Amino acid sequence: MKYLDEYRDGDIAAKLVERIRRVQTRPWVIMEVCGGQTHSIVKNGIDHLLPKGIELVHGPGCPVCVTPLEMIDKAHAIARCPDVIFCSFGDMLRVPGSDGDLFSIKSQGGDVRVVYSPLDCLKIAKANPDKQVVFFAIGFETTAPANAMLAWQARQMGLKNVSLLVSHVLVPPAIEAVLSSPQNRVQGFLGPGHVCAVVGYAEYEPMAARFHVPIVVTGFEPLDILEGVLMLVEQLEQGRAEVENQYSRVLDRAGNRPAQELIAKVFEVSDRKWRGVGMIPQSGFRLCEEFRELDAEARFSVEAIDTMEPEVCIAGQILQGIKKPHDCPAFGTECTPQRPLGATMVSAEGACAAYYAYGRHLKDADLVTLGNGR
Amino acid sequence: MSAGKVDEREETGAELGPFGSCPLPIFEHPQIVLGHGSGGKLSAELIEKVFVSRFRNSTLEKMDDQAVLEIGGTRVAFTTDSFVVTPIFFPGGDIGSLAVNGTVNDLAMGGAKPLYLSAAFILEEGLPATELERVVDSMAAAAQSAGVQLVTGDTKVVNRGKGDKVFITTTGIGVVPTGVRMSADRARPGDKILLSGFIGDHGITILSQREGLEFESALESDCAALNGLVDAMLEAAGGEVEGFRVMRDPTRGGVATVLNEIAGRSRVGMVLKESAIPVRDAVRGACELLGLDPLYVANEGKLVAVVAPEIADRVLGAMRKHPLGAGAQAIGEVVEQHPGMVLMKTGVGGTRVVDVLFGEQLPRIC
Numbered sequence: 001m002k003y004l005d006e007y008r009d010g011d012i013a014a015k016l017v018e019r020i021r022r023v024q025t026r027p028w029v030i031m032e033v034c035g036g037q038t039h040s041i042v043k044n045g046i047d048h049l050l051p052k053g054i055e056l057v058h059g060p061g062c063p064v065c066v067t068p069l070e071m072i073d074k075a076h077a078i079a080r081c082p083d084v085i086f087c088s089f090g091d092m093l094r095v096p097g098s099d100g101d102l103f104s105i106k107s108q109g110g111d112v113r114v115v116y117s118p119l120d121c122l123k124i125a126k127a128n129p130d131k132q133v134v135f136f137a138i139g140f141e142t143t144a145p146a147n148a149m150l151a152w153q154a155r156q157m158g159l160k161n162v163s164l165l166v167s168h169v170l171v172p173p174a175i176e177a178v179l180s181s182p183q184n185r186v187q188g189f190l191g192p193g194h195v196c197a198v199v200g201y202a203e204y205e206p207m208a209a210r211f212h213v214p215i216v217v218t219g220f221e222p223l224d225i226l227e228g229v230l231m232l233v234e235q236l237e238q239g240r241a242e243v244e245n246q247y248s249r250v251l252d253r254a255g256n257r258p259a260q261e262l263i264a265k266v267f268e269v270s271d272r273k274w275r276g277v278g279m280i281p282q283s284g285f286r287l288c289e290e291f292r293e294l295d296a297e298a299r300f301s302v303e304a305i306d307t308m309e310p311e312v313c314i315a316g317q318i319l320q321g322i323k324k325p326h327d328c329p330a331f332g333t334e335c336t337p338q339r340p341l342g343a344t345m346v347s348a349e350g351a352c353a354a355y356y357a358y359g360r361h362l363k364d365a366d367l368v369t370l371g372n373g374r
Numbered sequence: 375m376s377a378g379k380v381d382e383r384e385e386t387g388a389e390l391g392p393f394g395s396c397p398l399p400i401f402e403h404p405q406i407v408l409g410h411g412s413g414g415k416l417s418a419e420l421i422e423k424v425f426v427s428r429f430r431n432s433t434l435e436k437m438d439d440q441a442v443l444e445i446g447g448t449r450v451a452f453t454t455d456s457f458v459v460t461p462i463f464f465p466g467g468d469i470g471s472l473a474v475n476g477t478v479n480d481l482a483m484g485g486a487k488p489l490y491l492s493a494a495f496i497l498e499e500g501l502p503a504t505e506l507e508r509v510v511d512s513m514a515a516a517a518q519s520a521g522v523q524l525v526t527g528d529t530k531v532v533n534r535g536k537g538d539k540v541f542i543t544t545t546g547i548g549v550v551p552t553g554v555r556m557s558a559d560r561a562r563p564g565d566k567i568l569l570s571g572f573i574g575d576h577g578i579t580i581l582s583q584r585e586g587l588e589f590e591s592a593l594e595s596d597c598a599a600l601n602g603l604v605d606a607m608l609e610a611a612g613g614e615v616e617g618f619r620v621m622r623d624p625t626r627g628g629v630a631t632v633l634n635e636i637a638g639r640s641r642v643g644m645v646l647k648e649s650a651i652p653v654r655d656a657v658r659g660a661c662e663l664l665g666l667d668p669l670y671v672a673n674e675g676k677l678v679a680v681v682a683p684e685i686a687d688r689v690l691g692a693m694r695k696h697p698l699g700a701g702a703q704a705i706g707e708v709v710e711q712h713p714g715m716v717l718m719k720t721g722v723g724g725t726r727v728v729d730v731l732f733g734e735q736l737p738r739i740c
Contacts, residue, residue, distance in 0.1 A: 044720045046724060108405060
């Protein structure tokens with residue numbers, strides 16, 4: 001299939017791995033920021049292709065995993081209201097709040113719908129004028145333009161029954177949090193390709209300089225990731241700390257201007273809670289003054305919900321790259337996608353779920369029997 | 375800082391970083407949720423906990439697609455299935471043809487010759503009579519084509535809103551030929567895994583018709599009766615029908631789910647080759663776009679067969695000569711290692727586990 005198979009070629013992959021091997025002289029710890037990259041790495045077994053000494057750790061870039069429990073509880077409170085059609089991206093449905101998940105609410109009679117584009121909510125709102133249509137607007141910068149477009153168009157169309165429950169987070173503050181941690185082990189980043197397709201990567205340059213850490217903005221196919229690793233290892237070996245762009249077929253330094261303009265019209269940067277973390281200043285978006293009337297939190301009076309997050313699993317440390325999923329004693333035993341103990345096991349993009357689904361809970365010995373263990 | 379956090383630190387010897395810990399959610403479902411019908415782990419749990427535990431008997435415990443019963447010296451295959459698809463008409467079929475072919479296939483997967491079907495209809499008040507007639511015409515045509523007769527049935531009507539146009543339950547019986555003995559616990563190391571053609575056509579066709587996700591596609595459901603293909607396969611094996619270990623039609627839950635069931639029940643491992651699994655570009659494209667995996671997408675006219683290595687080439691050849699098996703491939707083999715687990719060699723040379731999904735496959739956010 002065009003535009004896919006080219007980036008999944010086993011022979012080219014082997015050549016890239018060989019080039020990494022030739023360049024590398026010592027161990028390096030690399031974090032892939034995006035959940036989509038984590039998913040691709042484990043789905044294709046890329047971590048097992050890399051030379052020994054290149055360690056990939058999984059970053060905080062899974063939007064489902066970092067949405068705070070409090071926000072999930074707010075979503076559930078709204079979805080339980082009569083005459084509400086609650087619309088969400090698919091993988092939020094299984095994320096547990098304090099009491100069940102959106103699937104449970106649906107089974108109890110709530111009208112919960114999976115949408116593939118936020119703009120689907122407009123159609124639903126027009127077809128159901130006597131219902132309130134609420135969209136769960138989560139994600140990083142990647143989903144922000146489409147979510148902003150929903151607010152924009154709802155207002156243009158004069159739809160009074162549309163609102164957004166906004167829980168938007170931003171990547172740079174998360175990377176900064178990782179780098180500022182006293183336990184930080186990460187020496188280089190595979191930057192978030194889709195996020196940078198929207199916002200560009202100029203804002204990463206001061207961070208690379210300040211922390212002296214290389215960032216290579218990278219795509220999501222196996223060859224993208226291997227090439228991104230190669231570019232990072234080259235920088236690390238040469239002592240450089242620059243922002244480079246592996247994903248140039250999709251994005252440039254400036255990003256998508258019209259998308260940025262739309263975001264700026266609808267959202268403003270605000271403090272945000274992260275799941276397991278608490279508040280990070282200036283780490284997310286909320287609706288700006290002009291669009292505040294579309295804020296579902298106010299419309300359904302759920303602002304006061306303030307859930308304490310019990311501390312049980314090590315997902316926080318996994319999101320930060322300090323630990324790997326199989327470092328957790330519960331991984332694959334008490335904690336499975338069926339009975340997740342933590343957010344990283346809930347979303348398919350979460351590091352634990354990705355590890356589980358693609359078999360990193362297997363012993364290396366099992367993979368060796370197949371001839372491709374390390 | 376909570377007590378839990380302190381314990382954590384003592385145990386791991388690590389300072390907690392800025393991302394702290396995450397919460398322990400409640401994950402029991404006191405109600406039935408859609409995932410219970412997904413064919414994944416939630417379904418399996420429901421069946422085991424609620425049904426098998428109460429009806430327990432040696433036939434049921436085999437958990438095959440059909441029960442095989444010895445009645446008066448004849449081995450009779452017996453199965454039942456309900457159909458609730460939305461929309462009821464879709465490219466390549468409709469709920470009627472699906473209801474006939476689905477039950478015919480469940481019989482054929484036991485190697486049985488399907489003979490007679492019953493059909494029970496739950497009709498929603500307000501269903502246009504012409505739509506019902508169209509469904510029943512389609513059932514009659516499917517039955518004729520599969521060589522089975524509909525010999526008994528039932529009709530009920532429920533209030534508007536208490537059903538969804540029409541639900542159909544079909545039950546079927548057939549006769550299992552001498553020597554044929556297929557069951558999910560019979561796979562053994564060295565066996566070959568054969569797949570009869572392109573996967574995911576039905577599931578993606580249905581998805582493309584659903585509200586909120588209409589996308590342009592020339593895809594059609596692969597809905598078909600597989601008993602003719604099974605006959606051709608059994609014939610190719612000649613006297614060695616013993617070499618047919620197990621056959622399954624990978625409907626909901628897809629190929630991944632049936633292979634996991636077989637690996638689990640036979641206590642063997644499996645190794646698949648991703649590059650050998652046939653997926654149409656239209657299905658791959660839709661799956662890439664939505665973040666789905668075709669291995670878990672439903673089929674309604676495909677089969678997976680685990681066969682002894684001695685007959686594998688002959689059987690595969692016979693499949694490819696049959697119109698419903700033209701795209702057949704050997705997609706992997708049964709191994710002794712990692713019992714109960716299905717692994718796959720990926721296109722770029724890595725390895726991944728192909729696990730059972732626990733509920734419905736959910737589109738990913740980005």
